[in-house]
Structures are given as C-alpha cells and as structure tokens.
Amino acid sequence: MSTTEALPLAGIRVIDYSHFLAGPYLSRCLAAMGAEVIKVERPTTGDAGRQHACFVNGQSGYYLQQNMGKQGLCINLKDPRGLELMHKLVDTADVF
Secondary structure, eight states: OTTTOOOOOTTTTEEEEESSSSSHHHHHHHTTTTTEEEEEOOOTOOGGGOOOOOOETTTEEEHHHTTTEEEEEOTTTTTTHHHHHHHHHHHHHHHH
C-alpha cells in the first residue's frame, strides 16, 4: 500500500476501555488499520498490562507493544465529571 492510500479504518474512532490481553490486542489491530483509538484507563492502577514482565526503561514492554498507535487518557468514572467526560467520548465514537 502506498503512503497516499487511506488505511481501511481511517476516520473510525474507537474508545478502548479494555485491559490486558484480548482487548488491547484487538484495539491495537484497529489502530494499525487506521482507526483513531483512545485508550481510557482507571486512575492509580491503569491497565493491568502495565505490570506485565519484560520492562524497558521502567515500563512494561508488553504494555507498550499492545498500546502503540493509541492515544491515552485516564478517567475516574467514580467522579461525576469523569463519567460525564466518558459519556461525551462515547458519543463521538463509532466503536466502544
């Protein structure tokens, strides 16, 4: 594919609230196909994949690999403001 051709999922927005293994892998594939993926993590702990072995400069290589090509955001869904923000994000998404 030439660089001037659009990727098949260009223009699609995905809100990814998954964590560890299958969900992050799937959304990584969607990002690789051109989707805009916004990964939303919980405060303090984030994605469980952050603790997976094989650390590179203090970060999990697994986590970095599974989340490349994504934008990241931390939202506290227990806070009404965070819940409101998540609702606004979901309203703009093609996939949640």
